Amino acid sequence: MPKISHKGQQMPSSPVRKLVPYAEAAKERGIHIYQLNIGQPDIKTPPQAIAAVKNTDMDVLEYSHSAGNQSYRDKLVQHYNNNGMNLKSEHIIVSTGGSEALLFAMGSICDYGDEVIIPEPFYANYNGFATASGVTVRPIPTSIDNNFALPAISEFEKLITDRTKAILICNPGNPTGYLYTQEEMDQLTELVQKHDLFLVADEVYREFAYDGRQHISVMNLEGLEDHAIMVDSVSKRYSMCGARVGCMVSKNMEVMNTAMKFAQARLSPPTFAQIAAEAALDTTQAYFDEVIAEYIERRDILIQGLKKIPGVQVANPGGAFYCVAQLPVKDTDVFAQWLLENFQVDNETIMVAPAAGFYSTPGVGKNQIRIAYVLEKESLKKSVQILEEALKVYQD
Structure with missing residues (x-):
């Protein structure tokens, strides 16, 4: 056999x-x-997202652009820039869920055998994405005793080798719910600048911050224009898990041009789901x-x-x-x-x-x-x- x-x-x-x-x-x-x-x-799910699909009038269900519909990316730019990110549409590739965005990111920045450091526990599919991409995960333990806070930077330093390409965080965290502080994000900024690494942030839960805390996006950190990659999704934000629409975001155009080749290889993200996601951006606070x-x-x-x-x-x-x-x-x-x-x-x-x-x-x-x-x-x-x-x- x-x-x-x-x-x-x-x-x-x-x-x-x-x-x-x-x-x-x-x-x-x-x-x-x-x-x-x-x-x-x-x-x-916000009703306008469902209504947008129901009210669509088209004779042919066509491919979208490989980077996603221009109208949706333009609206995403407005959404993100309202949060101080200073993006352009070319900084965004729409993906089939946040999962595909993570695969695009790993494929764009890592060769087979390269390493990514991830605080654990982490979203279980990171293991699967790494395996599919030929990437080695280097876990760094966190503890339930301090709510799974960021480990000491010295612990990260111990794991960095000449094969290390990135640090990957989920913020807020799945499965822990941990929300990184400004101080922790600043520490990670200094670390990736020092070792010339990428900082990949899975921010699909970014709206859900509690007790007066504020979410700090990787895209808002100064000096990380060439280092930062954000992964996002409509799944949790708008309770649209079945839409399977996410995006990969970076101001590093070498990264984005490389990711575009992966996006072209899978042709395009789903058209109806992008229509729903674009309408969902009108959701009020x-x-x-x-x-x-x-x-x-x-x-x-x-x-x-x-x-x-x-x-x-x-x-x-x-x-x-x-x-x-x-x-x-x-x-x-x-x-x-x-x-x-x-x-x-x-x-x-x-x-x-x-x-x-x-x-x-x-x-x-x-x-x-x-x-x-x-x-x-x-x-x-x-x-x-x-x-x-x-x-x-x-x-x-």
Whole structure:
């Protein structure tokens, strides 16, 4: 039998989606599942985005420009420049979700065997993108004890080699919800300038900053015009995960011209989704104020509830809509499967994401889970109760 590739064998499974067969089997048994495992918001998509697609009148569904529709990129420029980024449309390539933007970035700045330093835990698909691109991830550990704050710059220095091409951060963080401070961003600025590296910032949760904190974009940092690459997406901002529209942004035109070749190779981003995304840019601040207030309430209910469970440690997120909780179990992969196969309270159970898949270092995070607080408040309360009851009876 012909063999699959080594790269294919190395490609990691999604820690978020690999439990789906067990969830489907539980549903077939009549079990109601509170899905805390995936960042699919229940917030309504802005109606103008849906209306724009419904009201489209065209005879031919054509390719868009490989960089994305000019009208959409122009509107993105206006949106970003309202946040002080001083961009032009040539600084933006529209992608099929933020995922493709990350692949474009890695493909543009890294050769096979090059290295990218990433604070861990990190968005699980970074491992997959790196594997697909032939890039080596150099993880730098963060700790739940200080909410997963940026490690000391001296720790980054220890990992930098002649193969290091970039530092990749997610801000605010998935899975941790950590929001980088101005001081931390300034430290990273000095580091990448000193070692002539790229700073790639995944900012798809940039609107979701809590408790009076302010999100600091990589595109607002002085002196990083040749170093900064921003990855963005409409998925979480407008609750449009199914649109699959994101973008790669950089003022480094050598990077953007290189990324354009990757964009041309995949032809173009989806036309209808760009129409929806362009219309979504008219969303008012009132929408975000309401959404942010809702997420803060959900976060507080979840965190307060988790802290009351004996043996559970949880970090307090400053942004996004995730948290990492440390449980008094040996292996949350086994525990998460057990919740779906063997446990229920009043015919209900929960689905969580084991956190080991959000690490690159083998064996780390085995007693942690990621929870997405994307369910309404009463469902979150019930989910915490189910978790507490499960931990009382679970045996490793």
